Amino acid sequence: MLTTTIEDLHADVLGCALRRLDGRSLAAASCATAALRALATDPETWRALCLAEWPSLALLAAQPQRRQLLAALPPQRLFADAHPFPSADADTGCVLGGGDGLLPLPVPAGELLVSAVDVYYRGAPLLSRVVETPASSSWFLASPFRVEALERKKPAPATEAAAAAAPSPAELELSWVVVDPARGRAVNVSSRRPVAVDRHWYTGETLARFAVVLGGCKFEATVACSEGAAGWHAISEVTLAVEDADGAAVSGEGTLRLLAAAMEAPRKGGESEPEEAKRRYLEFVKRKKGRKESKARREALVDLCCSAASAVVVLTCLAAVALR
Structure with a gap:
């Protein structure tokens, strides 16, 4: 047989x-x-898988003048770097000193960072962008790190499909893959699902926040949605910023070090990773709040001591004048 x-x-x-x-x-x-x-x-099999997973990479591959940016990163390596979450072990190699500024580690060599940004709603892509960020200038290294994948003063008119779907910000998913062509490595700095959804106090926009904690700092991608007359939500802004445990913005130099450590860190996949990312985000927020309260108590104590010392000096002067 x-x-x-x-x-x-x-x-x-x-x-x-x-x-x-x-x-x-x-x-x-x-x-x-x-x-x-x-x-x-087969590289072509993995290439097709990457293009299906991240439509933004298809935009990059479709432009001959930008196609070489991914040439140094094989498709299988790209998927292995960008699909799983950076492991919690990435936190053990902190590259930012608490209160002491940057530790004396070399800045990774690389003149360009490429951000492949994809926003999904119920598995269907809504928005795909590719952003190139020059990363070698002194201005970038010294300034707070911020990447804007989409910035509009007014949201674009919704298509019939978008209006029919009426996407809810809480149901959005986000992938933000940062590629370093010089190193041939990548990392996904988005929690995939929102870790928090709130409303901006001034503009009234709904903000879906996607965050991962790496190296003791928070990478937070924010998707701002404006509600239209028909009830649908149009994406008006997509940005990425990094802040430390004290709530201060991390510079481009510090971000490069954090990204380099995250790219070399082990990966950890699984369905529970979005929940793990949210748990670590909430721990980060709680820790930041605790540090802020502790700093406020120290400042209040210092103010009290200064006031007491000033009062003693004034009383001493008055006593000296009275006894003269």
């Missing part, structure tokens, strides 16, 4: 089937047999 195995299928048929798998299933298939491993490690 003849037995038929999956390897009896033509290689083209197997390759077509493998291209329909997700990253985890494709990696598992490569461990089955040598033949499947050869097919599953």
Whole structure:
């Protein structure tokens, strides 16, 4: 009796089937047999997977003058870097000193950072942007780090599909992949799902916040949504900023060090990672609040001591004048 195995299928048929798998299933298939491993490690298969996962990369690959930015990063490496979350072990290599400023670590060599930004609603892409940030100028290194993927004073008119979907900010998903072409590494600095949704006190816009804590600092991507007359929400702004545990903005130099550490850190995948990212975000907010309250108590104590010392000096002067 003849037995038929999956390897009896033509290689083209197997390759077509493998291209329909997700990253985890494709990696598992490569461990089955040598033949499947050869097919599953095909760069074109992983390239198609990356383009399907991040539509923004398709925009980058479609432009010949920008295509070389990803040439140094093989598709399989890109997926392995950008799909899983940076592990909590990334926090053990803090590159920012508490209160002492930057530790004397070398600034990673790289003249450009590429941000591939994708916003999804219920799995369907709503917005894709690619942002190139020059990272070698003294202005960038010394200024607070901030990347704007979308900035509009007024939201764009909604399409019929967007108006029919009426996307809720709480249901949005965000992927923000930062690529360092010089190092050939990447990292996803978004929590994928919102860790907090609130309303801006001045503009009235709804803000969906996506944050990960790396190296003791918070990478926070904010998606601002404006509500239209029909009830739909239009995305009006998408930005990324970094702040430390004291709530101060991290400079471009400090961010480069944080990104370098995160890119080299181990990755950890799993369905529970968005919840883990939210838990670490809430811990960061609680820790920042505690540090702020402690600083306020210290300042109040210093003010009290200064007031007491001033009162003693005044009383001493008055006593000296009275006894003269």
